Amino acid sequence: MKRGISEVSHNLWPVASDAPSGAPGRAGPRRDGCGSGGAGSTSRELPFAGSDSEKASGPSPERIEHLERLALVDFRNREGVARLQAAIEFAGQLRAVDTDGVAPMASVLEDRCLYLRADDVVEGSCAEALLQNSQQTVEEYFVPPPGNITLPKQSEQGPVPKS
């Protein structure tokens, strides 16, 4: 690897640009059928894995919007979507593993009994300390903006790639 001092500004922290879109680096080979429902075990149709053209261009706008609603974070730009695409392709490699008859493992301590404390109150009364960290409080309440107003559609929020 070349290690010459390259011509960058002597900023202590050169800002890394957004990840290169597309290329997933060392990800496994692109798999057809990646993302398509259950590799044949079911015949559900997913909006994501629809036509070849959609596979090529990435998740559909509905899918993107759905994920943004669930996660309450945004993709922000094309690179964000490309990153998801790369992550999904990368994860598709799992299909190659034969897991027939294997039970899923949720924790390495599954053989042990979960420890439960006795149902006695031993600590608490720290409302003041907890409220201090919040930016908007009224008496002992955390104050959010009004609820039951749905998030506006993506088109009203910001730039999102449309296929």
Added chain:
Amino acid sequence: MLGLSLREVSAALKQGQVSPMELCQKCLSLIKETKFLNAYITVAEEKALKQAEESEKRYEKGQALGVLDGIPVAVKDNFSTAGIETTCASSMLKGYIPPYNATVVQKLLDQGAVLLGKTNLDEFAMGSGSTDGIFGPVRNPWSYSKQYREKRKQSHHRADEDSNWLITGGSSGGSAAAVSAFTCFAALGSDTGGSTRNPAALCGLVGLKPTYGLVSRYGLIPLVNSMDVPGILTRCVDDAAIVLGVLAGHDPKDSTTTQDPVGPFILPILRDVSKLCIGIPKEYNVPELSSEMQAFWSKAADLFASKGAKVVEVSLPHTSYSIVCYHVLCTAEVASNMARFDGLEYGHRCNVNVSTEAMYAATRREGFNDVVRGRILSGNFFLLRENYDDYFVKAQKVRRLIANDFVKVFNSGVDVLLTPTTLSDAVPYLEFIKEDNRTRSAQDDIFTQSVNMAGLPAVNVPMALSSQGLPVGLQLIGRAFSDQQLLTVAKWFEEQVQFPVIQLQELVDNCPTFSQHEKLGLVSLKRNLSKTKDWRYYGESKRKKLGPCRTNTFSQIKIKTNFTSHFGF
């Protein structure tokens, strides 16, 4: 002084050769001088000095709490510390001051340790370079070492002007840099996919990942609940054992800690390795492994064999899927764990007041960086109802296969596995950032994360310097809850390889001078210590064979420089 081991400095404190206040002040001034390393996010100067003062009073009364009393330590910034800002290197928690201490932090403080500050990391511990936090990347102290510079035939620069510095590895890079640069004697990191062992390897330190369930996670801001473990970074194996002895044990506040009695973690000196069986997993010999690392790995295996241990090749057949499996499980758990950051009860909150959901979305948009958001979105994708079985449950099944691989190997008579920790030695930052975070993590975690999936203990032991003069380390993996045995083998290995100490004298040429009296004081301390029985731990019999933490540079100190290097005493 600052390069001594925990036991030695503790002895020095007990004998009154140095006081906790002096030690603390030395460390604090060194932190200021090495600020360009960017290892610390928050330095809790006043609190530390107060703790040192209290420790001093205890020593004066002869009531020291233990080996850790008065010892300066650092803690990674994703552990909650009461009254000290805890940010996880993220805008989301900037300005957040927890009202409580993490259990591991509390245990250290209860033993009298002096908490110097919180160290830098990748944002929310996601990354393998300690480059993606909002406070900037951490620099590897070895970039400024004599060993590295001589190899590069560099002319003398002022330390902070070199723009081709090396990464520390991640995500506990700040902790690693802090210990490696002698600003503290031990540091806490966290290990989810190798985040303690990776920087330990690149910074030439001992990085211990205890068994999952041995050390409490209460107060550690979680990344992946089923894989996170607090990690320990020290300069020698014995120190790591001491810290583990303090931290291990059941915690009523963490239901995933074992209730079985644990410890003590006193390491016997292993003299005979003929009963030991070392396993070499053949699938770890990947093409990306640098030939130099491969050579070191072989050399280590040969070392064990030459001393009588049984060295066998073993197979962990599902190794090639471990990264993918980890990727799915990690993003899924991250998606869940990051859901708590909504700006309402703590942390950053944006100004949007249209609706709750809009406020949450905007807060999270502002608070998280690309890496975190990317993982949250991927995780949510894998957890969608239609994808749940295909991705998440499938990954859980693969996890069992991977864990079973290890169980099979250990049941076949292998005691400890020997593997590389990283693909190569430390790379320059400018090189590292050419690929994105996910790619780098997938590349760099390859040897370390399957251990997290199986919940096993593992330790990085620095072995030697590469052809570039940079540290190279090897990983030892043990059976679950066999941390003591693992560390015993690690200690034997450390003793055999005699890893050299970093020489950082040039770094501090501009430091304030130390008085002649101080220099003499340090010299006589060395002589006195040689008479104490603590030297037993180092070198089996020969005094001249200094222990791994010690430096041979003592003889190389150029007394004509005004400054008695912190590093060479």
